[in-house]
Amino acid sequence: MSDLVKVTIEGREVEVPRGTTILEAAKHAGVLIPHYCYHPSLPIAGVCRMCLVEVEGWPELAASCATTVAEGQVVHVSSAQARAARQGVLEFLLINHPLDCPICDQAGECELQDYVFQEGRSGTRYGAYAKRFNPVEDFGPDVLYVPNRCILCTRCVRFMEHVAGEEVLNVSERGDRAYIGIDTGHTLDHAWSGNVVDLCPVGSLISKDFLHKARAWDLDRTASVCPGCTQGCSVMLETRDNTVLRVKPRPNAEVNRHFICDYGRLNYDWLNRADRIEVPLVQENGRLVPADWDRAIERTADLLRSAKAPWVGLVSAGVSCEALEAAARLLKMGGGAGAFRVAEGEEAPLPGVPDLALRKERAPNVHGAVAAGFGRDWDRAVAEARHAGLVFVLDEDLKGVEALPSGVPLIYVGTVLPQAARGAAAVLPCANMAEEEGSFVNLRGKRQAYFQAKTPPGMARPAAWVLEEILAALGAGTGVAA
C-alpha cells in the first residue's frame, strides 16, 4: 500500500502522506479551510466546527481538522452546504461577541473578522448583544483576558496543558456562560505563556506590552532571528515609524515551531535606543570630533598600519557572523586574537517541543563567534589588552572594563559609546541587528539569516560594512560598495 494518498480538493488533485488531515491536505492544494480551534502545533480538539467541508458520498459534513484523507476522496470546501454550515457557526459566534473591532487590539489580524468578512451573513437575526462578563481579567505579567470576545476555541488551554506543561487554564461553566478560567491562586507567568496571545484567533487574549500601541495594518513585518539567546528562534520584527513595536514568532519546524519565549518576545527596547552613536568620530587634540566615513576609515587604517603587534579584540556575541569573520581577519593582520563574554540566565525549556528552550547564554551568536575564532577567555583578553599594540572593540559595552592605558590605541566599532571607550582613537557607528542584514549561528550550528527592519540612525552602517571598508583600505579585502 502506497504511503501517499491521492485526493481532490476544490477540483485540485494532491498527493499527501497517509494520515494527513483534510485541512492540512487542503493547504498543499493551496486551499485554506477556515478554522479556529485547529492549530498545527496543538492536539486536535474539534470543538469549533468552523472547518466543516463536504466529502462526496458522505451523509454529513466533515470536520476537516479531525478527518484524515482517504484514497480517491473528493472534497468541496466552498459548496453551498459547507458554506451554509460555516455561516451558521459564524452567526452563532457573533451572538455573543461584541462588535468592538474599532477598539480591539486584534482588529486587522482577527480571524473572526476575516471569516465573517469572507463568508459570513451580512446581518444578524438576533437582537442586541448582551454583555455577560467582566470586561477584562488580568491573567498574568503580559496577558489580559477579555472574556466577552472569547470564542472558546481552547487553543490557550491546550497550549498550557500540552505544550507548556502547566495546566492552569480551563473552560469554566457551560453553554453561553462558559469562559476561560484560570486556576485559583495562579497567574499566567510561565516563561512561554505569551504564546497564548498569538494562539488566540480573536482579541480575547491580548498583550499588555502591545496594548493600544498600533493597529495591525500599520505595522511592517520583517523576517528576523531572535537575538535573546543561543536557541535562534525565527521571529518577525514588527515596526512602525522606524521603531520596533512587537516581536512575534515565525514558524520554523526545525527550531521553534510556532513559539517564542516571553524573554525573547519582550526584550526588544534596546533595538530602539535613542542614545546611539550617529557619526564617525576621530580623536583630534584630545577630543573626539565628527568625521565623514572616508576620513574615519582612512584614519583607522593609518592607526592600524602604525600599530605594533599584537592586536587584541573584545567583541560581542550579539553581532553578525559577517562582522565577526571580518573582525577575525583584521585581528589576524596584527598577529592577535579576540574574545567575547556572554550574560547568563536561567534555562527555561518548553516541555512540549523537543530541544526548544530559552537558553542560558543570552546572546544570539555565541557559536558564530566561536566559529570565527574568538575565545571565551574574556578576562585574559582584557588583561592582555592593557599591554597590546592596539585594541579593537566590536559592539561590546565594556561594562566593568577599566579605561585602557593612554599608550594603547583603541578602535571602537559599536552602536552606543561606553564610558570606557571615550578615549578611543576612532569611533565608528554601526547598525544594530534590526537595522542590517546578517546571520547568526545557533547552538545546533544552524546559520540563519535576518533582514533589515528599520533604518540605522545618522551615518551608522552595518558593522560588516565598516570592517570590510577598513580591510579594503589596508589592501586586505574587496570592500563593500558604498
Ligand code: FES
Ligand atoms: Fe475543526 Fe475547529 S478547526 S473543529
